[in-house]
Amino acid sequence: MPEELRVSLDKIFLEGMYGEPTNYFCNPDIRAPVNSDFHIKPEIRILGIDDSALLSERVMIVGAVLRGGDWIDGVLRSEITRDGLDATDIICSMIRNSKHYGQIRTVILDGVTYGGFNVVDIQKLYRETGIPVIVVMRSCPDFEKIKSALKYLPDGGERWAMIKRAGKIEKIPGKKKSIYIQRAGIGLETVKKIIQLTSIRSSVPEPLRVAHLIATGIVLGESRGKA
């Protein structure tokens, strides 16, 4: 990633955008202040969300609710528009309408673009659900390439703004190799603990690995690849 881009991403880091931490939450069960660290129970409920292959205009997204890195508590499913602008709202609704809403303590996303270039605004997702969000990436995204690709889509500026709102990219140790994360509503130390707790089978946290297996298995007939 070019250094000037890294600097610009640093500048838009959360506190810079949203000012001092507040206690604005939609979900009254969650009391952690913005970007704070909080206590992690081994059975913390985490929702991992992945999308399926781009086979049509509607792209299936799958949520897997796991207790820690361990066992599956529930499965959620919804659809977003390929290269659309509805991913944030649809993921918000999927979470808020779930019976697991009151228990989910963290959402883990596989990057911020779902269903092609349908960007998830993780700050909005956090504000509207009250649940901290961690974005996991196995490599540092090539923002120049993304920015170029966005020129070919309507609302490219809006999408770019949402990508920037995901905040600075931080490198943290994974199970075997380092991974890259972005975050909303959660401190770095807590992110590290959650990644360590849930990355049991690979460098990908279990809720994301399971959501990926389900999404590819259901759409393609058999699961494949990595989240």
Next chain:
Amino acid sequence: MPEELRVSLDKIFLEGMYGEPTNYFCNPDIRAPVNSDFHIKPEIRILGIDDSALLSERVMIVGAVLRGGDWIDGVLRSEITRDGLDATDIICSMIRNSKHYGQIRTVILDGVTYGGFNVVDIQKLYRETGIPVIVVMRSCPDFEKIKSALKYLPDGGERWAMIKRAGKIEKIPGKKKSIYIQRAGIGLETVKKIIQLTSIRSSVPEPLRVAHLIATGIVLGESRGKA
């Protein structure tokens, strides 16, 4: 269950139908003789299969490949016809076409009827895949009721024959309460060990519980109920 029915089910028990144990296997990796007991590794690969809600003529079936009662290795998906006669062949193909085929050591079914009254012939499933089959039921099925219902379907006699071929029903201890099983290609002691190994979260073995969560979650938008 009426005693005379139980006796008739005993009579059709596997050895009675198929004679002495043989070494007929399609899958050369599996060397266990018919209905024998075999060694269970803690990470034994097990495929649990469940169906989804009857919302249309095509009913989705989901397979979850788990290592022991622990972590998910893969997800399979196929469709059968509601009240059709294709469940056995479609499940055979789903298994044989899977990259996990060589590793799966046991298939666990949730009863023998899928997608309404589409009966799985577990003897054929075992013969054609070479993989032992365990049928799990939380209560003893009411065969009189099933037989009556079959009168309203075409090929009722064929379906009833397949239900009988599933063999005698045996009661074994579950995690909290007893469960009922039928089996093909596997000894009772090994069934007990597998049920004990995999029934971690409830009386339902994990591969079946996970397949159920996925099937209901994908079709209904959110998982619900028990397998």
